[in-house]
Amino acid sequence: MSIDTSPRPTSTTRSRTTRPAAPSEAAGVWLVAEREIGSKLRSKAFLISTAILFVLALAGLVFGGLAAQNQSGTAIAVTADAASLVPSNDNLEITEVADRAAAEKLVADGTVEAAIVGDPSADPFGFTVVAESSAPTSLLLQFAQVPSVELLDPEPTDDALRYLVAIGFGIVFLTAASLFGSTIAQSVVEEKQTRVVEILISAIRARTLLAGKVIGNTVLAMAQILVLAAIAVIGLTIIGQTQLLGTLGAPILWFAVFFLFGFVLLAALFAAAAAMVSRQEDIGSTTFPLTLLIMAPYFLVIFFNDNPVVLTIMSYVPFSAPVGMPMRLFLGEAQWWEPLVSLAILIATCVGAILVGAKIYQNSLLRMGARVKLGEALRG
Amino acid sequence: MLQLRNLDKSYGTHRVLTDVGFDVLPGRLTGFVGGNGAGKTTTMRIVLGVLAADAGTVTLDGAALGTDDRRRFGYMPEERGLYPKMKVLEQIVYLARLHGYSKSAATDAATALLERLGLGERLGDNVETLSLGNQQRAQIAAALVHDPDVLILDEPFSGLDPMAVDSVAGVLQERAAAGTAVLFSSHQLDLVERLCDDLVIIAEGTIRAAGDRETLRAQHSTKRYELVSTGDAGWLRAEPGVEIVDFEGGYAVFDVDTEQTAQRILRDAVARGDVGSFAPQHASLAQIFREVVR
Numbered sequence: 001m002s003i004d005t006s007p008r009p010t011s012t013t014r015s016r017t018t019r020p021a022a023p024s025e026a027a028g029v030w031l032v033a034e035r036e037i038g039s040k041l042r043s044k045a046f047l048i049s050t051a052i053l054f055v056l057a058l059a060g061l062v063f064g065g066l067a068a069q070n071q072s073g074t075a076i077a078v079t080a081d082a083a084s085l086v087p088s089n090d091n092l093e094i095t096e097v098a099d100r101a102a103a104e105k106l107v108a109d110g111t112v113e114a115a116i117v118g119d120p121s122a123d124p125f126g127f128t129v130v131a132e133s134s135a136p137t138s139l140l141l142q143f144a145q146v147p148s149v150e151l152l153d154p155e156p157t158d159d160a161l162r163y164l165v166a167i168g169f170g171i172v173f174l175t176a177a178s179l180f181g182s183t184i185a186q187s188v189v190e191e192k193q194t195r196v197v198e199i200l201i202s203a204i205r206a207r208t209l210l211a212g213k214v215i216g217n218t219v220l221a222m223a224q225i226l227v228l229a230a231i232a233v234i235g236l237t238i239i240g241q242t243q244l245l246g247t248l249g250a251p252i253l254w255f256a257v258f259f260l261f262g263f264v265l266l267a268a269l270f271a272a273a274a275a276m277v278s279r280q281e282d283i284g285s286t287t288f289p290l291t292l293l294i295m296a297p298y299f300l301v302i303f304f305n306d307n308p309v310v311l312t313i314m315s316y317v318p319f320s321a322p323v324g325m326p327m328r329l330f331l332g333e334a335q336w337w338e339p340l341v342s343l344a345i346l347i348a349t350c351v352g353a354i355l356v357g358a359k360i361y362q363n364s365l366l367r368m369g370a371r372v373k374l375g376e377a378l379r380g
Numbered sequence: 381m382l383q384l385r386n387l388d389k390s391y392g393t394h395r396v397l398t399d400v401g402f403d404v405l406p407g408r409l410t411g412f413v414g415g416n417g418a419g420k421t422t423t424m425r426i427v428l429g430v431l432a433a434d435a436g437t438v439t440l441d442g443a444a445l446g447t448d449d450r451r452r453f454g455y456m457p458e459e460r461g462l463y464p465k466m467k468v469l470e471q472i473v474y475l476a477r478l479h480g481y482s483k484s485a486a487t488d489a490a491t492a493l494l495e496r497l498g499l500g501e502r503l504g505d506n507v508e509t510l511s512l513g514n515q516q517r518a519q520i521a522a523a524l525v526h527d528p529d530v531l532i533l534d535e536p537f538s539g540l541d542p543m544a545v546d547s548v549a550g551v552l553q554e555r556a557a558a559g560t561a562v563l564f565s566s567h568q569l570d571l572v573e574r575l576c577d578d579l580v581i582i583a584e585g586t587i588r589a590a591g592d593r594e595t596l597r598a599q600h601s602t603k604r605y606e607l608v609s610t611g612d613a614g615w616l617r618a619e620p621g622v623e624i625v626d627f628e629g630g631y632a633v634f635d636v637d638t639e640q641t642a643q644r645i646l647r648d649a650v651a652r653g654d655v656g657s658f659a660p661q662h663a664s665l666a667q668i669f670r671e672v673v674r
Contacts, residue, residue, distance in 0.1 A: 195461055196463060203451060203479050
């Protein structure tokens with residue numbers, strides 16, 4: 001090897017007025033996030049599928065609500081002293097009975113779904129609704145305000161309604177988390193596959209890139225959740241289900257909060273898992289366990305929404321808490337402090353996932369070719 | 381000055397670089413030539429910090445390279461690809477902004493550079509819709525837009541048509557003239573020979589020759605001369621100290637033992653008839669290359 005040593009300029013530092021300072025960490029993160037959001041919003045497939053999702057959500061809500069209202073012939077028993085208080089309505093098949101005992105008998109043997117009995121102590125209605133295990137929603141919705149309900153054989157909530165709400169939370173979590181989880185995974189691999197990442201890494205740090213991608217996709221996912229929440233509120237208002245809205249409002253808000261942190265947790269893990277492979281075809285091999293984590297809450301909440309033990313566990317496990325805790329809040333099973341404790345657990349897990357995810361991401365990002373082994377990715 | 385010293389790299393048991401070292405000087409174009417698998421890309425990736433060397437150092441102006449120093453680099457990876465579904469201009473603007481340019485400064489710099497590279501008509505097109513040659517120009521813009529102090533380009537000319545070669549070569553020469561240190565690899569030896577101030581030749585993971593182009597040529601020139609005359613040049617065969625390489629009528633290419641022999645041959649040739657030309661033959665890069673990689 002020979003190295004020429006003749007005198008030549010040797011300093012590479014040139015006096016430049018054009019070279020700007022490096023962007024701040026925050027500015028770098030936001031630039032990356034902005035690009036993530038922009039490229040997604042320009043994808044026709046994304047816009048169309050999102051629009052369809054919104055329309056379906058609204059349609060489902062309105063249809064479900066109207067169906068509940070139009071249930072013809074809810075059979076009820078009414079005592080004489082309450083008869084004047086019952087709204088006259090085609091949807092009610094009213095049987096007049098002499099007294100409360102007779103009414104309860106009809107409720108108990110299933111002849112009627114509920115009874116309305118005079119009760120001077122029940123302000124401001126002057127009557128109480130008596131039902132077997134749950135008061136028919138369609139009946140309660142006839143009143144401007146919710147009357148007091150007495151259950152002969154109490155079960156907290158209407159089965160059908162519980163099932164619908166469980167599916168609602170489950171499916172919204174599943175679709176949003178899998179959509180944006182796979183988006184971030186594809187975006188990470190796209191940068192590896194095209195080697196753009198080698199150019200990016202000479203400009204910004206790997207953790208800046210990761211933070212930008214997670215934040216960008218979280219913004220998109222949260223926007224979708226908030227629009228869906230708005231659709232739920234507006235839809236319920238339009239069809240006059242203000243009573244249901246009252247019960248669902250707080251759980252929906254909690255769902256949004258839990259989803260925010262739950263998604264950041266998943267996004268960091270998806271980015272890390274995707275960084276371990278170099279080709280789009282291989283994404284599935286490392287993100288499969290995460291896909292299971294996303295699907296689990298959906299199936300658990302559908303099969304076990306009447307099982308308090310499973311729901312309680314779900315509401316504290318970080319990956320299923322975004323579905324489990326709002327569900328328990330809706331059912332009225334959770335104490336006021338429970339969502340706060342669960343949220344703290346979720347946030348702590350989220351911080352841990354970001355640290356581990358960032359390590360895997362940084363260690364795997366520039367390794368092309370064969371899939372990086374998890375142990376190597378963690379050691380670096 | 382970018383200095384590479386004693387770089388070693390193995391993939392498993394396969395040694396790809398052994399004691400690789402050379403300099404890349406500011407204000408000069410350095411050509412990095414070698415066969416397939418010689419270690420060019422590996423060396424460049426180590427310089428960029430995209431790959432870690434097993435041993436050795438890379439320094440810029442005497443200091444070891446850190447993350448922030450690499451912001452002063454412009455890099456064109458071997459495997460091309462920007463974001464396929466992003467518009468050309470937006471993409472280059474994005475990269476400039478990641479280097480700290482304001483939106484307007486980034487837009488101005490990116491637009492001017494893309495126009496200079498002949499992509500002025502395609503600014504609003506998605507990268508995936510461009511021809512390979514045009515994608516390559518966009519890739520070069522990506523390496524240049526933040527006005528780097530050091531340019532590391534892996535095969536910047538491969539796949540370009542002659543027009544594109546000229547515009548890219550022009551841009552690189554401008555950058556070098558402005559003080560940038562430019563290192564680029566290429567298989568096109570004639571192009572490297574035409575463009576480069578300095579040369580680095582690598583084979584089987586070791587540097588076989590490095591330095592100033594003219595110095596290398598001088599080092600590798602055999603004392604070879606070409607004679608074009610009107611007479612029959614057959615008399616050369618009988619001259620002491622002369623070895624004929626090629627011969628046909630009045631045309632001859634021959635090696636001499638000393639400068640004096642060459643001068644004597646010239647005088648004899650003039651005495652024997654008209655001499656069209658008599659000139660020393662410089663070793664071409666292709667010749668040097670074949671010689672050093674052997």
